[in-house]
Amino acid sequence: MGLTYGYDIHLPPRNVAGALAAVAGLAPPSRVVPSLDVTLPGGDRITLPFTSGFGSGPVDCSGSETLDLDTSLMFPVDDAVRAYGESYGLPPEENGRVQIGYVYLTVRFASFLDPRYTALEFWAPTSGLSRLFERSASIRRTFTDLAASVGAACCQFDVGDGSPGEVCWVSGEAGFPPPP
Numbered sequence: 001m002g003l004t005y006g007y008d009i010h011l012p013p014r015n016v017a018g019a020l021a022a023v024a025g026l027a028p029p030s031r032v033v034p035s036l037d038v039t040l041p042g043g044d045r046i047t048l049p050f051t052s053g054f055g056s057g058p059v060d061c062s063g064s065e066t067l068d069l070d071t072s073l074m075f076p077v078d079d080a081v082r083a084y085g086e087s088y089g090l091p092p093e094e095n096g097r098v099q100i101g102y103v104y105l106t107v108r109f110a111s112f113l114d115p116r117y118t119a120l121e122f123w124a125p126t127s128g129l130s131r132l133f134e135r136s137a138s139i140r141r142t143f144t145d146l147a148a149s150v151g152a153a154c155c156q157f158d159v160g161d162g163s164p165g166e167v168c169w170v171s172g173e174a175g176f177p178p179p180p
Contacts, residue, residue, distance in 0.1 A: 003130035004160040006123030007143040007168075010111050011152040013118045017044040019150040020107070023120070024048050026073045026142070028099045038067065041109055050105075066108050071122075072101025073142075080136035084128070100129070117153060123160070133157070144169035 011019055017040060027049045034056035036048045041062055051070045052059050061067045074097035075081050085091060085098040092098050104123050111119035122143065124130040133139055140157070147155035147169050156165030 002127035004123055004125070005130035005133045006121055006158050006160065007133065007140075008122075008156045008158050008165055009120040009143065009147045009150070009152045010113055010117045010154050010156075011120070011147075011150055012116075013041070013109065015151045016040055016107065016109075016118050017046050019120060019146075019152070020046050020048060022146055022150050023071065023073075023105065024050070026146070028072055028074050028093070028101075030093075030099075036069075040067075061107075061109070065110065066106055069105040069107070070101075071103045071105050072099055073103050074099055075136070075142055076138045078136055078138035080132055081138050084132045084136075100132070103129070121158075123158075130160075134159075140168060147171075 009019070033049060033051055036050055036052055036056050037045065037058045038048060039045050039058070039060045039062055041064070043062065048069065052068055054070055059067065074093070074095070076097050077092050081098050082092070084100070090098050090100070102125055104125055106121040106123070108119040108121060111117040113119070124133050144155050153171050154167055155169040157168050158165035
């Protein structure tokens with residue numbers, strides 16, 4: 001089994017719809033997939049440019065603990081992103097970003113760190129993408145900026161080994177994340 005590194009963003013449940021809309025804003029404008037209609041716990045509905053289980057049928061999470069999404073995201077070019085893109089034939093687009101995908105996203109409606117929060121767990125399906133997540137300052141900044149913009153409590157880099165993740169951004173909210 002390969003590496004499965006990722007970024008986990010922990011936020012109040014009331015911010016999930018807005019956070020998913022912000023994630024959709026990171027999607028490549030040229031990606032052509034049918035829209036995915038999602039009903040979140042509490043009844044909020046959102047349409048996303050992603051798939052779930054590689055399908056585009058409506059997803060009702062009103063009674064679910066998780067939502068799994070298959071995303072493709074745009075990241076600003078830095079040396080690590082450029083090298084990764086070149087090795088896979090992914091040139092920077094006109095906006096200076098490179099399309100990377102699949103990046104899997106699991107929305108855990110009760111975070112393992114604190115069930116009062118929801119976790120957006122972005123994870124790399126391959127060792128190569130995991131290493132890119134680790135090496136790229138641009139990707140780290142994308143996820144920490146996303147966390148800050150959606151009212152998150154913190155963003156962690158997780159190496160998927162069961163140990164506490166590395167906190168790479170925190171809002172200053174007292175008591176979060178709880179000590180390991």
